[in-house]
Amino acid sequence: MESSTNWAKVILPAMDNFLAIPIVKLTPYLINHKTQAQDFHETVYLKSIRISNAENIKSLPRGLDKLSHLQEIEVNGCPSLVSFEESGLPTTNLKVLSIQYCENFRALPKCINNFTSLGKLKVVYCSDDVSFPEEGFPTNLTLLEISNAPKIYTSLVEWGFNRLTSLQQLDISGEGCSNVVSFPEEWIGMTLPPPLTSIRIRNFNNLEFMCSKGFQHLTSLQELAFINCPKLTSLPEKDMLLSLERLCIWGCPLLEEGVLVKEAHLRVAKFHGAGGHLTRTIPTYGHDTGW
Template identity: 35%
Template sequence: MKHNNAHLESLEIGGCDSLTFIVKGQLPLSLKYLSVRNCEKLQYLLDDREDASTSSSSVTNKENINHLSTSLLENLNIYNCSSLTCLSTRGQLPDVKCLQICYCSNLKTLSSRGHLPATLENLVIRCCPKLDSIAERFCNNRSIERICIKRCANLRPIPEGLHSLSSLREIYIEDCPSLVFFPEGGLPDAIIRVSISRYKSFPSNLTSLSIEDPDIFTSLIAWGLHKLTSLRELNVIGCPDAISFLQEEMGMLLPTSLIKLTIARFPKLEYLSSRGFQNLFSLEFLWIRDCPWLTSFPEVGLPCSLLQLYADGCPLLKKHCKKDKGKEWSKISNIPCIEVEHKFIYDIEGEE
């Protein structure tokens, strides 16, 4: 394959039931994109053992096993390979920029050496229930910009050194119930967006956080959200039973550092509690979406720092926000920019 396809840049292998491994050194050096899908007997993606070429179920015959480290491969995608347990028999992963692995039910580890490629920029892992580790630590991985891990039930530790990923901008963790803590050092300062569900603890230096969880208020207490003193943006999405935000009986406060707050998909929400907003001295942007029963803002009004208020999918709130007429007008009249149901507040004035 290597010599007969010297200019091959993209290779897709799909539905090859006899394939158990690919000999590492035999992929063309020109290859930039490799996709392996629905190969149910594939055990190792890259078999770099010296005797690997003796198997008739490999892609090619034996040659120098070290060539891939100098190849042009940038993107590696693996999808629905149920027998895959490890990417490389000796633990050396190819120097790719993008690594995506989905629906590999028996995958336990990416690399036996415990390291990811230094070239890696984007890591996506979904639906690998037996995966227990992606690496021992982030070592020389300063190029990573995005990490997305979803539905990996057995994944326990996030590798040490997460805080050293100076290029990391986004991290998404969803439905990984065995993950219970972030490594020491927390997240890098430059991170822009964090989205985490079913997680029990957060690093104190978070600046942006999205939480989607049916038991959101119970989780908020457990996480100690008010202790995230660097948090600037918070998105709280999906709470089917909450009548107020935040619930008075919980005695819960939001971080005083918040600048932007989004509240979305609260189907029974009726009002915003005064206690929940009383210390938000820096809040400038408030977005409220899909709260059909919401009728009132905090009794003491919204923070004086608020510059923009947007409400969408809140039909009962609309009539209460009419200028000089609505019962909530006095609480929001000092906000420079108000938009309700896609209309600026002054355009609602003449509507009945």
């Protein structure tokens, strides 16, 4: 239905006429450029809301907490968005929450820890002041991606990544984390969640080494990437990476010079130098996934 609907005919004040519509895409052409989007009280069967490039929206639509079927909220490129309405979001069935490139967004829902179905959370290049919810994150997350969120990262370290007991994919970009020299943070003795299969660490300007202890229970880890970490000099000990299949090093010159990849089980190992140019590829077993 998403591909065949003529979205230009959908106007928000009449949304109560679309009781069975599963997906709503909102763009600048579908929003009347007021500072707040219209209500969604009556669209009870709505499953997905995607809002893109709406410059004047300061908060998400009212009544989202009444949408018991809502599973996905994606907001992208809304520079005036600051927070959610106090009425909040539905806590029962929401599976995906993605806020990207909303530079003034600074507050996740206070009760996000109660979102028992939430599996994917992305907070990407929003305000660097966006903070970690007091009650923590829902422990059932399977994917977490954060960028330009030093307060969230610092609080996550203190709260404990290991409490995300279902986490499979972790993508962290370290803008503003100039004090971070190890991952996971060595001083706290933290370990990463055992279900992890993919880790990407990006843009940590002062990161120097991986704390091997933090990787000791990652028996399912298949993909590991380090991108633009100019001071990084070492990987976790190879005994911690026995399940690893794909390794990507990009913009980490000290690591590129010294790292020796001897693990025969690696299917793909790529090293990228300045400007992202591929400088070395370890022969692979099977097909290159392009990762």
